[in-house]
Amino acid sequence: MSELRSAVDALAADDLHGLVDGQLLDRTAELVQSINRLSAELTRTVRHADVVGAAEHDGLRTMQSLLRGHHHFSSGAAAAVVRAGRVLEHLPRLEAAFAEGAVTAAQVGVVADALRPCDIAAAAEQDVDLDAFDEAWTEVARTLPHAKLATAVNAFRNALDPDGPEPDPTEERRFTMTRHANGSGSGRFDLDAVGFEKVQAVIESMVQADRPLGDMRNRSQQQADALVQWADNTLASGDLPFLRTVKPQVVVTIDVGDLLDSSTGHDTATTGFGATISAARARWIACDSAVTRIVMGPDGVPLDVGRTKRVVPPKIRQAVEQRDGHCVFAGCHAPTHWCDVHHLLEWLRDDGDTSLDNSALLCERHHTKVHHGFRVERDDGAPPGRRWRTFRPDGTDIVVDRVPG
Template identity: 70%
Template sequence: AFDQVWARVAAESPHQSLVAAVQAFEDALDPDGSEPDPTEGRRLTIAKHADGSITGRFDLDAVGGEKVQAAIESIVQADRPRGDERTRAQQNADALVQLCDNQLASGDLPILRTVRPHVVVGIDLDHLVDPATGAGAASTGFGATISAARARYLACDGSISRIVMGPDGVPLDLGRDHRVVTPGLRKAVERRDKVCVFAGCGAPSWWCDVHHLIHWLHGGETSLQNSALLCERHHTKVHHGFRVERDPGGRWRTWRPDDTEILIGPPLT
């Protein structure tokens, strides 16, 4: 009798209905069976590619999956700038990175060997100050190789440590960590800009880095006048050809790499 019902469900209903039907019969045959631990099936695998990018796969139980979806969806729905042309997959990926960015910046993650979790990048000074892209010039703490341009983006709002190396590769001198953007300056930039200043965005300040309009490596001052709040995604855009500027009236304006301005009109009523 079970086989006949299952065959009819399989032929006439969606695939998941068959899964539910089989599970219902199994539960009926053993109504007093023990509740399995759903967390035992959780898996997360990450594969790193030659260019430093990663591919991942995870398997979660229903409750664990609901938590992950709720966290990602909260950022997706809070970050819907006008004119956004990203696919849903791109939105989810950006939300996952932003979620990790927020958590790392909060300082609430477990401290490992007296150090809070953070992104580590190593690069030679010559590559860092050279305006060229410098592909493969920097390395991260987990072994990825990134460009000098990407390292300069991360150095825009980070802590810098100077390490002098000897000819045999042994460190000779280690300078103190220097925070590029001081807490006081960040408070001032947040008070002035309040949100990501990229046209159409408006992501909250706690998602944002303090971007140097003229990079400090190229003589730009670490000052309120040379700073702008940009969320992780748009900070990346500005380091890849886009440009933000503050006009004399205090209004932020955004230009594409081809020097056309991104114009966002008033909201529809």
């Protein structure tokens, strides 16, 4: 093990700037193979330790709990190593390919996720030749793209129960969300084939809709934006079930002084689910929302709850949608149902009125931009000048479809 650590130290000391492209790619291939071999050896070791109960030496019941507590594995990653070790005992060819570095831990995980102990037992009862599947899976894992392995493994499941009833799709679905310390969040979902197809169809329709010119975001960023837009549209529809006595909505609480003071910064406002956001973000949300005035006593107890007022009433929004037709930021044609109504002069801080003349339709992405230095302005001169113009924070005009020369 000390020689292994010394070898890794030597690799870390290499000057990558001295390598040409081909050398970098060769180095990558060798590192991938080495990582695969080390992952295989970790799996073999954890499996043996699991069998002999080595975790008891440190007062723990399982190797899965040891990987979590001592080595900072996530629950899913720890379970994957243990599960892979158990499955590979039945798949000698796949185990050998893993050990030589030709197969990745992720590929082994695809097989392990599908080959449950009950499936192995069912194969033995039905005289299904597991050895033949082992050979086929190993060849697929060695030679074909990662996604093909899942298809090959699924054939085994079908062979065990070709005419059986379809499983309840709701039993295969999982969705978890985790909020981070700064209020952002991440999540993971696992869906059956049909459920995933439905979600993918919705996300893809939004990703492929008319997007702003020059959008350089990668695929994952575009899909995340589509997911938030899906939530926006669903909340706006008003068809969701009640949460206790109110319709679900984004709730933000902020002191009126902080809302008015442009110098206030981070961690000024609180959302309904407990995240803290800046006053600037609260002002952005307040552009097109309902506002409730609550008077608080010195002991923090509400003394008076005023009438909730919709900042942009439906009639004004309809007029803005009719006039603008889409997001007015230069180069963007996001449809009206993706957009907020932005106050050109902020309705509270700048005493801007809620009117057609003081409103502009902006998608979420560009509404954020306008609240962070960009500016949109309507040119109401004589035709053909009646159009929206967008200015960068430095005051320069963003011109779309420039005429050469």
